[in-house]
Amino acid sequence: MVDIDTYYVPIFLHTVMCEITYVTILCAVDVLYFTSVQYYCGLIAALRYNLENACNLKDFDDLLKNVTKNGKSYSIVAYSIQRHTEAIQFIDILESSYRLPLLVHMGSVMLTISIVGFQMITNIEDMNRASQHFVYLNIVLLNTFFENWQGQRIIDSNEMLYQSIYKMKWYEMPNAAKKLVILMMMRCLKPSQLTAGKIIVLSYENFSAVIRMSSSYFMLLRSMQTM
Secondary structure (H helix, E strand, C coil): CCCCCCCHHHHHHHHHHHHHHHHHHHHHHHHHHHHHHHHHHHHHHHHHHHHHCCCCHHHHCCCCCCCCCCCHHHHHHHHHHHHHHHHHHHHHHHHHHHHHHHHHHHHHHHHHHHHHHHHHHHCCCCHHHHHHHHHHHHHHHHHHHHHHHHHHHHHHHHHHHHHHHHHCCHHHCCHHHHHHHHHHHHHHCCCCCCEECCCEECCHHHHHHHHHHHHHHHHHHHHHHHC
């Protein structure tokens, strides 16, 4: 519809501006996503330290303003439960914000990997085009791994918190504090996680499943073409 030779400069400028805008928006969203996950992991790491050192009371003199009648151990565990609740609320907000974009992203990734993989195999004899498809395919895979890596970090942080609760010196605490520890362990059995539309849980396992499914699609297209 447009003569490329005549309008080469306007088309080139338009393409460059669109690419820069798209990459900037994508990087901004990914940086915000990464920062939010790191913040959650930092909250859990601080919480683990509090729990593992709950019986070392001298480290928490400045932390607690009011100590209940059940002692400092009880107050530290109660404080940790409050911080854990805030961390859970934060990750729930993050999950609800990224739920739909991640679902669209994962669906687009599967379609993109299938099409680009099919084009790369089809043009395997043309090294110039095949290399272009190969580079683009690796960029998509890297971005997909990044999204699932952050989801896996959240799952791992939750598991490490459970282990920290299990390793703490709960046997030196009063009975009231022990009951709170049990409640906290029960809550950790329900892991916090990021999902794509509440359908796909972001993790290393999901990344592997996306790669396998996408690969099977473009191999199927290749086999249909050769028939």
